Structures are given as C-alpha cells and as structure tokens.
Amino acid sequence: MAEQTLRQFLQSAPIGSAFGGDDGDVDFLDTLPRFYSPSAVISRQGDTNSRIFIVASGWASIARHLPNGNRQIIDTPLKGDVLGMPSSDGGSINSLVAVSEVSVFEVPGLPFAKALDHHPALGALFASMIARQHSIAAERLTSVCRRSALERTAHFLLELGERLSAGGTSTQLGYDCPLTQHDLADVLGLTQIHVNRTLRELREREMVSFRSGSVEFINRQKMTRLAGFDKGYLQYNLLNAPKKSGIQKLPHTSTRQTIL
Amino acid sequence: MAEQTLRQFLQSAPIGSAFGGDDGDVDFLDTLPRFYSPSAVISRQGDTNSRIFIVASGWASIARHLPNGNRQIIDTPLKGDVLGMPSSDGGSINSLVAVSEVSVFEVPGLPFAKALDHHPALGALFASMIARQHSIAAERLTSVCRRSALERTAHFLLELGERLSAGGTSTQLGYDCPLTQHDLADVLGLTQIHVNRTLRELREREMVSFRSGSVEFINRQKMTRLAGFDKGYLQYNLLNAPKKSGIQKLPHTSTRQTIL
DNA sequence: CGAGCATTTGACACGTTTCAATCTCTGTGG
DNA sequence: CCACAGAGATTGAAACGTGTCAAATGCTCG
Structure with missing residues (x-):
C-alpha cells in the first residue's frame, strides 16, 4: 500500500467523498500523513497551535484528563x-x-479555515465527518449509562470490528487490537480489573476471545444480541456525496442511518 | 422579543456568526421557528424525512431508545x-x-445540502456547531464514567447554567429548569430515586437547591470545585468568525477552548 | 536473570439499583 | 367546594454490580 495524499485518502474508502478533484489551490490536500510510534503524543491537552487530524492508518486515542489523575478515553480514532x-x-x-x-x-487550522471560504464541499465534508464522530460518542454514552459491563464490552468490541472492516483491517472472524485492558477500562468506564473479569466471561460464554492483542469472534450473533448492537450509528453519511438526488448508494450496509 | 428569522438568529447571541448577510438566495434562512408544546415529538426515532433542527428557545431532549424500553437522553438542546x-x-x-x-x-435536508454547495461559510458554521455538541457529549461521557452521582449531578446543573446564560435565561443565582428527576436520571445514567437522594444531598451540603422547576445556586464555588467543572468545553468556536487573523475575541470566559 | 508492565485471581467494601410504600401537588369532575 | 386521580417526589430496606485492596503470575526486553 503506497502512501496516499490527503486528497486521495478522502476520495477512497472508507470516506469516499467526491471532494477534491478540482481544488488544485488547496495545498494541504496534497500532503502526506505523518507517522507516530506507540504512545507518542500527537497533540497534548493544552496545546496552543490548532490542527485538524485525520487518521490514515493505525490506532490512536483521544482522552480527557481529570484533575484527580484519571483519564477518560473519549474514543479510539481509526482509519x-x-x-x-x-x-x-x-x-x-x-x-x-x-x-x-x-x-x-x-x-x-488557519489554512483549513481559509480553504473553507472557497470550497463549499470541504465544510460539508467535515461537518459530516464530525457528525459521525458525534454519533459514535452518543452511542458510547448510551452504552455506558444503560448497558452492563458485559453488554458494554461486547458492544465496543463489535463496534471496533465494524469500524475496522470499513478500512479493511477486520474480518467476520476478528481483528488485531492493540488496546490494553487498562485502555479498554478507560474507554468503557470500568476498572482494568473488571474488564479482565468481563473478558473472561465473554470467553466462557463463547462469544469473543480477546487475548494477546487479538479479538476473535466465537459467536457473533449471540454477542450482537447480548449487546443490542445495531451498526446504524456508524454509517458515513456525506452531505455532499450525491450531486444529483436524494438517493445515495451505500456499500452493503444496514438500513439505519447516521445522525447527530 | 419579536420573532426572528433563522438568518437573524444565527447572527445574534449566542451563536453570533458573520454568516448570512449577502446570501439572499438561501430561502430557509428567512423562515421563522416552529413551536411545540411540552412532550410534543419533534422528530421520532425512525423518521424518514431528514431535517436539521436549531433550537430557538425553550428546552428539548434528544434520546436514543433501547430495545428493553430504557431511554438514554443524549442531551437537552437549548437555545x-x-x-x-x-x-x-x-x-x-x-x-x-x-x-x-x-x-x-x-x-x-435537501435544500440545506444544496445551499452548502454555494455558501462555504454555511458548512463551516455547521461544522463548528456540531463540534460543540460533540464536545458537550464528550464531557458528559467523562462525567458519567469518572464522576460520582453527586459530582455528576452538580456538573450537569452547572453546565446547564452556563449554557443557558449564553442565551440569557440564567443568572449567577440560578435558572428555571423544566426537567423532571426522571429526565435528569436519563441524562446522567442514574435512577430517578438516586437522583432524588443526590439532589437532597446537594441541598444539605448547601451547594444547589433544585425544587419545583427552579435551580438555585447556594454556593457555586464549592459546587464547581466538587464537580471539577471547567466551562472551557462549552465555548462556541466558530471557524469562520474572524475574517482577519487568528486572534478572536471571546466574551469574558475562561482560557480553555472547545475542541472535538 | 531480573525489571517492568500487562494480566489474572480472591476477598471484601461501597455506591447505586431495586422493590415497595407513602406523600405532595395539581387539575378535574361530581 | 370537595373527592379523586395521576404524575412527580420522597423515604426505607435489602440486593447486586462494580470498585478497591492485595498478591501472584506471565511475558518481554535488556
């Protein structure tokens, strides 16, 4: 897989925007991604220079740090x-x-804001992409508030599988996941110890196994039922994709749609 | 307060966008808001016709309903x-x-998507507004995962006060709040019963009183400390507001900034 | 071979939920 | 004008899920 420019990236899977074809004057569209190693800090809480990030490959995490030393992982951004x-x-x-x-x-930030002025589709594209992130956060909020530790963990592992498969790094059988149990705990609002117990139970109940960086689905259907998982909230829903009508082709997915 | 068109609304507080001045061809900018009575359904889970909503006044709630009958209130949208x-x-x-x-x-939805094509600032404006909603959701997620019922409830009441004061319907002393304890529970991921106990404790500890639809701050500073509340995440942060430079005036607020 | 980090397990404590009942208010019809 | 119904709020007691504390195990890398 050769390196792509941002322009090419936005046009290909999983985003698939029509944007960028005739916008030669937008410099940043022709840049290449920057690489980071595990646990490298890409942007620190309190940083002053504003940038927008788009994950091209790999796993990251956005977290909010609390005064008491706890952190809450808001999401694990993927491709x-x-x-x-x-x-x-x-x-x-x-x-x-x-x-x-x-x-x-x-x-x-500044070039981006400037480019927005001249390229309507850019704003629409980003609005859509942010709306998707928001939809993911809303679902996590629901999960954390109204699902048990077991359901919640199953739900998250299913979500990751779904999100990764859009980028081609997951199959029906499973995927590689670099998150530690501690990371998972910070995502799900649990303690690392309880995550451990929960993963064991999911394994014993023959739904998923998550060991040594590898998630393997055992009975995905049972798991989906337990978690009450419906991938509808994950759809990429680009405002500016269909130049013609309201009918838009989505690649082999469910009926539900991503909304706010 | 006379009725405003959407165009006027977007230009005035709390949003204060520069957008709309010379976009006479965008019809929907000159429409007036529609009114709903308490508990009226504005948009139902599963509705097919897509619309974008902007709250002009009053209180609403967006909720996700679970198969088991539970609901999770994602947020209570305000002005x-x-x-x-x-x-x-x-x-x-x-x-x-x-x-x-x-x-x-x-x-x-369709007129909106069409208008986006010709008005760059519109997409930028909406991207900003959605990003703010996302920031609110992220903070709630943090609250729900890492703060106790007491802290969480205090945090939410402070947040509402802050958000309302941007629209002029809250003072340092308090505000009117039409949410029931049951609603609060569905926002905060608690049971109504525990919300009741929590509100009592906040009253007994002399921080806030919330009775019969009225929130009254008793010791806001103590409350802010308990909740670990920092209003930074609530800022309206318009991409397209400052036409000139990176230095943008924000009305008497803290240093922190709203980000994704 | 040992240091350090992630995982695993057990026992117990505690916050929140659940269940059950009572109370208060507000609006309504007799 | 009072009785009543229904929704919301309040309180108590007990059950349960998850957190906390403590310790051991396994793994990887120098």
Missing part, C-alpha cells in the same frame, strides 16, 4: 476518523496519543 | 443548539422531544 477543530486562543481540551503505529494527516 | 444531519435512505436514530415550550428552526 478515516477526524478530530480536532481549530481553536484560536486556547489549546485543545483533549490529548491525542498513538496506541499502535499510526499515520495521521495534520491540517493546520 | 442555539443544532441537531440532526440529513440522511438519505434511513431515518433519524434519535428522538427529539419538547420538554418545555420550544421553538425550533427546521431546515429540510
């Missing part, structure tokens, strides 16, 4: 996920850290 | 909050319900 919105006088409120080897496109 | 993104083949994933008397601007 095709956007994060960060330009800020002008302050810094980012979240920390972005590499989990595995990651490559990310970094777009500086 | 200036946007929700919904056009979908093309499916329906909204969330239900939008009026809590108090609400007025909302409703923009049909």
Whole structure:
C-alpha cells in the first residue's frame, strides 16, 4: 500500500467523498500523513497551535484528563476518523496519543479555515465527518449509562470490528487490537480489573476471545444480541456525496442511518 | 422579543456568526421557528424525512431508545443548539422531544445540502456547531464514567447554567429548569430515586437547591470545585468568525477552548 | 536473570439499583 | 367546594454490580 495524499485518502474508502478533484489551490490536500510510534503524543491537552487530524492508518486515542489523575478515553480514532477543530486562543481540551503505529494527516487550522471560504464541499465534508464522530460518542454514552459491563464490552468490541472492516483491517472472524485492558477500562468506564473479569466471561460464554492483542469472534450473533448492537450509528453519511438526488448508494450496509 | 428569522438568529447571541448577510438566495434562512408544546415529538426515532433542527428557545431532549424500553437522553438542546444531519435512505436514530415550550428552526435536508454547495461559510458554521455538541457529549461521557452521582449531578446543573446564560435565561443565582428527576436520571445514567437522594444531598451540603422547576445556586464555588467543572468545553468556536487573523475575541470566559 | 508492565485471581467494601410504600401537588369532575 | 386521580417526589430496606485492596503470575526486553 503506497502512501496516499490527503486528497486521495478522502476520495477512497472508507470516506469516499467526491471532494477534491478540482481544488488544485488547496495545498494541504496534497500532503502526506505523518507517522507516530506507540504512545507518542500527537497533540497534548493544552496545546496552543490548532490542527485538524485525520487518521490514515493505525490506532490512536483521544482522552480527557481529570484533575484527580484519571483519564477518560473519549474514543479510539481509526482509519478515516477526524478530530480536532481549530481553536484560536486556547489549546485543545483533549490529548491525542498513538496506541499502535499510526499515520495521521495534520491540517493546520488557519489554512483549513481559509480553504473553507472557497470550497463549499470541504465544510460539508467535515461537518459530516464530525457528525459521525458525534454519533459514535452518543452511542458510547448510551452504552455506558444503560448497558452492563458485559453488554458494554461486547458492544465496543463489535463496534471496533465494524469500524475496522470499513478500512479493511477486520474480518467476520476478528481483528488485531492493540488496546490494553487498562485502555479498554478507560474507554468503557470500568476498572482494568473488571474488564479482565468481563473478558473472561465473554470467553466462557463463547462469544469473543480477546487475548494477546487479538479479538476473535466465537459467536457473533449471540454477542450482537447480548449487546443490542445495531451498526446504524456508524454509517458515513456525506452531505455532499450525491450531486444529483436524494438517493445515495451505500456499500452493503444496514438500513439505519447516521445522525447527530 | 419579536420573532426572528433563522438568518437573524444565527447572527445574534449566542451563536453570533458573520454568516448570512449577502446570501439572499438561501430561502430557509428567512423562515421563522416552529413551536411545540411540552412532550410534543419533534422528530421520532425512525423518521424518514431528514431535517436539521436549531433550537430557538425553550428546552428539548434528544434520546436514543433501547430495545428493553430504557431511554438514554443524549442531551437537552437549548437555545442555539443544532441537531440532526440529513440522511438519505434511513431515518433519524434519535428522538427529539419538547420538554418545555420550544421553538425550533427546521431546515429540510435537501435544500440545506444544496445551499452548502454555494455558501462555504454555511458548512463551516455547521461544522463548528456540531463540534460543540460533540464536545458537550464528550464531557458528559467523562462525567458519567469518572464522576460520582453527586459530582455528576452538580456538573450537569452547572453546565446547564452556563449554557443557558449564553442565551440569557440564567443568572449567577440560578435558572428555571423544566426537567423532571426522571429526565435528569436519563441524562446522567442514574435512577430517578438516586437522583432524588443526590439532589437532597446537594441541598444539605448547601451547594444547589433544585425544587419545583427552579435551580438555585447556594454556593457555586464549592459546587464547581466538587464537580471539577471547567466551562472551557462549552465555548462556541466558530471557524469562520474572524475574517482577519487568528486572534478572536471571546466574551469574558475562561482560557480553555472547545475542541472535538 | 531480573525489571517492568500487562494480566489474572480472591476477598471484601461501597455506591447505586431495586422493590415497595407513602406523600405532595395539581387539575378535574361530581 | 370537595373527592379523586395521576404524575412527580420522597423515604426505607435489602440486593447486586462494580470498585478497591492485595498478591501472584506471565511475558518481554535488556
């Protein structure tokens, strides 16, 4: 897999935007991603220079750190996920850290804001992408509030599988996952110890096995039922994709749609 | 307060966008909000016609309903909050319900998508607004995962105060809140019964009183400390606001910035 | 071979839920 | 004008899920 420019990346899977063809004057579209090693800090809570990030490959995590030393992982951005919105006088409120080897496109805030003025489709594209991130957060909120540790963990592992398969790094059988049990705990609002117990139970109940960096589905259907998982909230739903009508082809997916 | 068109609304507080001045061809900008009575369903989970909503006044709630009958309130949109993104083949994933008397601007999806093509600032504006909603959701996720019932409840009441004051319906002393304890529970991931106990404790500890639809701050500083509340995540952070430079005036607020 | 980190397991504590009942208010019809 | 119904709020007691504390195991890398 050769390196892609941001322009090419936005046009290919999983985003598949029509944008970028005739916008030769937008410099940052022709940049290549930057690479980070595991646990490298891509953007620190409090950083002042604003950038927008688009994950090209690998796993990252965005976390909010609390005064008491706890952290909450808001999400684990994967291929095709956007994060960060330009800020002008302050810094980012979240920390972005590499989990595995990651490559990310970094777009500086000011050029981005300038490009928006002349390229309508760019704003629409980003609005859609951010709306998708928001939909993911809303589902996680639901999970954390109304599902048990077991359901919640199953739900998250299914979500990851779904999101990864859009980028081609997951199959029906499973995927590689560089998250530690501690990371999982910080995503799911549990303790590492309880995550451990929960993963054991999921294994004993013959739904998934997650050991040594590898998630293997055993009975995906049973798991989906337990978790109440419906991938509808994960759809990429580009505003500007269909230039013609309201009828838009989506690649072999469910009926539900991503909304706010 | 006379009725405003969407155009006027976007230009005034709390959003204060520069957008709309010379876009006479965008019809929906000159529409008036629509009114709903308490508990009226504005948009149902599963609805097919896509619209974007912008709350002009009053309280609403967006909720995701689970198969088991539970609901999770993702947020309680207030004056200036946007929700919904056009979908093309499916329906909204969330239900939008009026809590108090609400007025909302409703923009049909297709005209909106069309307008985006010709008005760069529109996409940027919406991207910013959605990013703010996302930031609110991220903070709630943090709250729900890492703060106790007491801290979480205090945090939410402070957040509401802050958000309302941007729209002028809250003071340092308190505000009117039409949410029931049951609603609060569905926001905070608690049971109604525990919300009741928690509110009592906040009253006994002399931080806030929330009785018969009225929130009264007793010791806001103590409360802010308990909750670990920092309003940074609530800023409106418009991409397209400052036409000139990176230095943007924000009205008497903290240093932190809203990010994804 | 030992250091350090991730995982695993057990026992116990605690916060929150669940179940059950009572109470208060508000609006409504007799 | 009072009785009543229904929704929301309040309180108590017991059950349960998850956190906390403590310790051992396994793995990887120098």
